[in-house]
Amino acid sequence: MALQIYNTMTRSKEQFIPQEQGKVKMYVCGPTVYGYMHIGNARPVIVFDTVRSYLEQLGNEVRYVTNFTDVDDKMIRKAEEMNTTVAEIAEMFIAAYYEDLKGLDVKPATMNPRVTESMDLIIDFIKDLEAKGFAYENGGDVYYRTSKFPGYGKLSGQKLEELQFGIRVEVDSRKEKPEDFVLWKAAKPGEVYWQSPWGEGRPGWHIECSAMAREFLGDVMDIHGGGQDLQFPHHECECAQTEALTGKPLSSYWMHNGFLNIGDEKMSKSLGNGLLVKDIRARYKAGVIRYFMLSTHYRNPLGFTQDSLNSAEKSVERITLAAGNVRHRLELAGGAAEAPASEELNDKLSAIVANYHAKMQDDFNTPDAITAVFDWVSLANQTLANQEAAAADLAALQKAFEEMNAVLRLVAELAEEVASEEVERLIAERTEARKNKNWSRSDEIRDELNAMGILLEDTPQGMRWRRK
Numbered sequence: 001m002a003l004q005i006y007n008t009m010t011r012s013k014e015q016f017i018p019q020e021q022g023k024v025k026m027y028v029c030g031p032t033v034y035g036y037m038h039i040g041n042a043r044p045v046i047v048f049d050t051v052r053s054y055l056e057q058l059g060n061e062v063r064y065v066t067n068f069t070d071v072d073d074k075m076i077r078k079a080e081e082m083n084t085t086v087a088e089i090a091e092m093f094i095a096a097y098y099e100d101l102k103g104l105d106v107k108p109a110t111m112n113p114r115v116t117e118s119m120d121l122i123i124d125f126i127k128d129l130e131a132k133g134f135a136y137e138n139g140g141d142v143y144y145r146t147s148k149f150p151g152y153g154k155l156s157g158q159k160l161e162e163l164q165f166g167i168r169v170e171v172d173s174r175k176e177k178p179e180d181f182v183l184w185k186a187a188k189p190g191e192v193y194w195q196s197p198w199g200e201g202r203p204g205w206h207i208e209c210s211a212m213a214r215e216f217l218g219d220v221m222d223i224h225g226g227g228q229d230l231q232f233p234h235h236e237c238e239c240a241q242t243e244a245l246t247g248k249p250l251s252s253y254w255m256h257n258g259f260l261n262i263g264d265e266k267m268s269k270s271l272g273n274g275l276l277v278k279d280i281r282a283r284y285k286a287g288v289i290r291y292f293m294l295s296t297h298y299r300n301p302l303g304f305t306q307d308s309l310n311s312a313e314k315s316v317e318r319i320t321l322a323a324g325n326v327r328h329r330l331e332l333a334g335g336a337a338e339a340p341a342s343e344e345l346n347d348k349l350s351a352i353v354a355n356y357h358a359k360m361q362d363d364f365n366t367p368d369a370i371t372a373v374f375d376w377v378s379l380a381n382q383t384l385a386n387q388e389a390a391a392a393d394l395a396a397l398q399k400a401f402e403e404m405n406a407v408l409r410l411v412a413e414l415a416e417e418v419a420s421e422e423v424e425r426l427i428a429e430r431t432e433a434r435k436n437k438n439w440s441r442s443d444e445i446r447d448e449l450n451a452m453g454i455l456l457e458d459t460p461q462g463m464r465w466r467r468k
Contacts, residue, residue, distance in 0.1 A: 002016070002361065003055075005363055006255070006299060009154070014253070017252075022061060024055050024061070025065075025218065025223075026052060026222060027209070027213045027225070028048045029226040029227075030066040030109075033075070034077075034089060034093060036277070036278055037096070039276075040260045041277070042100070043298075044257050045104065046293040046294065047257045047294075047298045050408065051364055052107070054360050054407045057406060057407055064109045064110045065109060065110060067115070068090070068094055068113070068115070070094070070115050070116050071090070076192065099278070100277045103281040103286060104289055105286035105409045113216060118211060119203075123197070125207060125241070125245065129241065132245065134241075134244045134245075136176065139174055140198055141184060141185055141198075143180040143182055144180055144182075144183055144241060145176065148244070149243070152239075153236065155231060155236050155254060182204040184204060185202055186201045206237035209234070210250075213242070213250070219248045220249060220250065221252070223252070224238075224254050225254075225256070226257075228256045230256070238250060257299065258299050258301045259302070260303075261301055262275075262304045263303075287316045287409065288313045289309075292312040294370060294408060295370060297365060298364060316410055320411045323380070323401050326397050333394060341393045341396035345393050349376075349397065352372050356369050356373070366408065372404065373401075373405075376401055376404065423465060426449055427449075430442050
């Protein structure tokens with residue numbers, strides 16, 4: 001069994017072989033921090049977090065880099081609207097971004113380089129392109145000469161002749177050709193700027209990722225990821241810039257997730273349907289949002305509806321209940337026994353986990369990996385139906401679930417499902433009150449637990465609780 005990844009560059013699945021065995025260099029384009037994360041942004045965040053987690057599960061050390069664009073035209077306009085500085089806007093929304101990552105149960109990147117902290121790298125990169133004839137200056141702006149790079153268009157499948165006359169690019173009389181793109185922008189009066197050989201200005205969008213990726217991952221990375229909307233022009237331009245300078249492929253594998261649609265429309269703030277992650281996660285747990293995102297293959301378009309989230313919530317509740325019941329019964333049994341699990345259960349669990357890995361290694365087929373999780377739920381419930389289920393069997397069930405959940409993270413840490421001392425104390429007090437037929441106190445405690453967001457459930461495994 002070998003991991004296969006669909007490579008956008010070759011339009012085919014390929015066996016994944018990192019440049020250095022056991023180590024993976026991965027870059028995913030990060031946010032322009034002028035607003036809160038919307039649900040469309042959350043898709044690549046969750047998708048590539050899952051990719052990274054599975055690569056680590058296979059034993060790789062993953063150097064995962066995601067940048068922050070902390071200066072651009074949108075941020076300048078936002079700062080003007082809010083009567084503050086670009087730097088303050090950046091700090092505000094970077095902090096909000098990290099909060100959203102926590103709320104989505106997404107692991108932090110290895111590093112998050114910022115444009116404003118990488119200006120020397122960017123300027124040096126542009127100077128080197130200029131020295132090689134791939135860049136030219138006009139009026140304080142610096143442009144990339146696309147006609148000099150024969151591979152321009154290879155990632156997206158675009159052809160230079162199709163980009164002429166402003167069909168896909170903005171016409172600018174200062175460009176030699178319409179398809180040339182900006183590397184350095186001359187600052188307008190009152191705008192934030194940096195000194196450069198071409199005057200006061202700031203970087204274009206595409207150059208920042210080329211410079212930072214090269215600095216922190218080297219000339220060639222293993223995986224470059226992002227949303228399908230970045231394939232052209234952003235990633236195409238990155239290819240042109242870096243490969244013109246190094247003469248090497250920028251990335252061995254390119255991965256792009258599909259669009260997220262609301263109804264039949266592509267997710268877009270301009271359409272007024274940019275639903276904020278901070279609002280959605282106030283209503284739904286991280287595992288529910290992750291389930292929704294991972295229940296469709298990452299390369300396919302994904303439709304967003306309220307019903308789809310509600311359906312995901314019910315599915316996650318079913319998984320959580322089974323996992324919690326296994327944990328609860330195992331604790332009642334005093335933990336794992338020294339004896340091995342039954343051969344029959346081990347065979348079934350091995351098949352389920354093997355199927356999970358087979359699906360994940362088939363270009364991260366998370367929908368089918370989730371199906372394997374539900375196969376586990378069915379097996380867990382069958383085992384739990386036997387009140388004499390052996391501790392070894394329960395421990396084997398728990399271990400298998402934790403292996404799959406470590407990557408998918410559909411259920412929060414099961415320790416959260418284990419009662420805290422305070423909740424346990426209240427439950428014990430309520431049990432005693434009911435034993436003494438003190439119904440008023442019993443009802444008071446139930447109301448108190450309810451106010452704490454705790455629901456009590458009578459199960460075949462005894463009284464359990466869970467968070468709402």
